[in-house]
Every structure is written in structure tokens, then in C-alpha cells.
Amino acid sequence: MKRSSFNNRRAPIGRRTQIRQTPTRYDLRKTARAEWLTLRDKSDTLFSKIIRSAGRCRYCGSTYALEAAHIIGRGHNVTRCDLNNAICLCKVCHYHFTNSSKAEWSFWVDHVKGAGYYQTLWTEANDVRLRAGSNVDFWTNKHTELKAHWAEIEKHQC
16 A cells, blocks of 8 residues: 655645735745845945055054954944944954954043944943844944945045
8 A cells, every 4th residue: 555645635726726826925025035135235334444444554554455344343333334433454353353352442442433433332332221222223224324435535636
């Protein structure tokens, strides 16, 4: 006697041809997630452009291979594209600080930006009340703010 497996069963004819017309709750969440991820990525690109427009490395003064170095990592969405949360570094200095201790990095940031700067940013990044990083409105506002800042920079460069 042959056993029938689940894969061998066929759905009734009417069910096989049915196409879902209305989006499910899952489809709507998926669309909203895609929207805020796109906005976040566009904001990241613009943010990096703004930081690198400083024109030189804050540590060694080099103008070669500039990068936007986040003071508090990009995993914290609240401070991810905050213009106060980045410093323009060349590739070599960025690599050096990425592979150095957190104490050395925070000491240098406090030296450059002012005493207690690193701790203030760290507190803001971890503030539960401000966690709106996956919100479409949050990223729309952030992207608009960055575009306005970039327009100011371009206006002064001309």
C-alpha cells in the first residue's frame, strides 16, 4: 500500500486558481519596513557626504580617502545620522580607531569635542524614550533635515 505524503495532495481546483486581491497585514508591514529602510539608506549616504565635506581628517590632516567615522556606532538608530555623532577621518585613522580600545577613542573624542561629549552621546543613543529608529516618520524627518543641511553646504561652496 502506497502512503500519500503531504506534497502529493492537491488543493481543490477553486483554491489553486484563487489570487489574493487585498494585502495582508504582513504585506503592509513588509512595505513599511522597505520604505523606512530605503529612507535610512538614503540618509546614510547624504550624512556621509556631509561629514566628508569637511575636506580633511580631524586626526592627521590628510585629504586622502576620507570617511565618516561614527562616534557612537550605527547600530543606534537615534544617533545614526546625527551630525554631532560623526567625525571626518581618513581611512588609515578610521581603521586605527576602529581597532583601538573604546577608552582611547572616547578620550580622543572628548579631547577634540569637549569633556563629557562621548558620554552625552552614549546616553542619548541608549535613551529608551528616543528609540524611534524604525519609524518612517523619524527617517523622513531626518532625511529632510540632512537635505536642507547639504543645500546650505552647496550654497556656500559656490
